[in-house]
Amino acid sequence: MKFLQEPGMEAINAALNFETPECKVYGRVEPYSCKAAGADKKLYKQIEVKYDPSSLMSPPDDDSIRSIISPFGPMNQPASRRTLFYLIGTLNASFPDYDFSDTKPEQFRKEPSVKIVVNSINATLFNHGKERAIKDLALWDWIDQVIDLEESDVYSYNPESDSDPNDEEGGGTLWSFNYFFFNRKLKKIIYFTMRAVSYGAPAEEDDDDETNNFNTDDDDEEGGVGHRRRKTDDTEDDDFVAGEMEMQF
Template sequence: MKYLDIPPLQRLNAFLKSVDVGEYVLMGDLEAYSCKLAGLDKKLSKSLDAEVQTGSSPLELSASPVGPLAESSSRKTLIYLILTMNHIYPDHDFSLLRAHHFQKEETVSKAEEAIDSHLLEVSKVWAKTPGLGESPFLECLWSSVDEAIFLKECDVYSYNSDMETDPFGDEASIWSFHYFFYNKKMKRILYFGCRAISKQAADEATDTSSKYDRYNQDDTDDDSDRYGMATEMDV
């Protein structure tokens, strides 16, 4: 799968990486991918296809959240969802996910409503952020998503996270959502996921990151002292 460089989405994605709304910090990811497979994705796709066929129950082969798994098109949809997760969160392996981990949403509008209800506080932060708040956040969000994926032609799926398969399923997470907008005609999939974590957990993560950065800086300084001659020669 290929990451699609779409400026309006990049702008929103950068904003959503960490949004302090007061009671919690929201962390989000908004990315679009082409469903054209190559390299490792192609190899994993073939192995997943075989595993899904042999490991699915008779009921799943006839009906599942992504369609009958006896049909190649349904298995492809499932594989695209899995590969998208792998690309967005490369430190985690989602290859064990199966159809029951996902749910097909009834309509695009219902998915939009569910997402909007979680982002009301985020919208307020956007409005107060210099250089961003010229237009309402939700208006910018959905116009950018529509430009990237053409919502009217999309099927929408959500990831039913659990403690075993969700890399973010910890106590610090207050709530989360994971939506996939799949346009079969365009051969594109757009992922929008957000999670709210407690301020305490966010502060602890920041402190840990700062300590790690200082530790690395100390190591760098020591290395410069030990290998100063080589550094000067390189210069």
């Protein structure tokens, strides 16, 4: 997945980070192209081996794969596996110190409509008295220009308690959400996440990193968030450039 630097994004992300009398709120919107980078090659192969019934290394029972709970459709279908690949790849890109390749299809949910998600996010911001991103910075106009909301599906990520990237080791998270606005035609995803952290929680190491960790190459084994740490010696695909890898879908 290739991160897209879009004009106006920094101001919006700054407005999504604020303090209230009860908590600190950290939010960010990140656009990605679905073009595969080098690190995605291994992930794609892992998903194909796990869910493709034609793979020699996959379980021979096609019905067992078909019956897997998935918001994308039957996992024996290439389109379903491709969607899972895109969403996990986005998480890996957004939390670069961790590996989400074991994330299960059932940990995602397809939302009923874009409108419901938009209203939910708006309500969250208005309830905290922080509507600047919506009113002054035209958050939804910006997202629509990047991804075309009418043509997009929305998925949410609902991690298990021990694999929540927003609440590692009981980080004091009061609430959080993870939404993926996915336009299949444009092959773009906008990852929109927010979390509220109680004042009693451990302080963030660097608040600036909270809105910019998609640009870091930090290999510090003590940093980052996520449910499984990447191996620091896994550099096999590091030389691949986003968009240059040909993948058969």
